[in-house]
Amino acid sequence: MLPSWHQDLESLEAISQDDVTRDLVLRMSALCQAGSLGPFLFELAHDAELDDMTKSTLTEIAADPEFLLAVEDYLSRTEILH
Incomplete structure (x- = not known):
């Protein structure tokens, strides 16, 4: 069995x-860091298309x-620059 961090990495x-x-x-991470995730969540809850x-x-x-910060960090560290 693989360690639990393996699932996180996946x-x-x-x-x-x-x-x-x-x-x-x-x-979402940027909104969270700015303290303005509330309006996004309100709109999300009332979106009839989702x-x-x-x-x-x-x-x-x-x-x-x-988790949002971990994703942002992971994406930043694994970005391939061309």
Whole structure:
């Protein structure tokens, strides 16, 4: 069995591979750091185009500022410059 950090690394890598998800998580991280995540969450909760599972997942991610910072740090450290 692989260590639990391996699953965390897989999650970070999955986020980094999906452009839309990566951009959304980075935006959420920036909003969180600026203390302005509340309006985003309000709009998210009232968005009729999103299903409840997506809303729930995004709300859960937004509630974890350490995870948002970890994703931002991971993306920054693993970015390949061309």
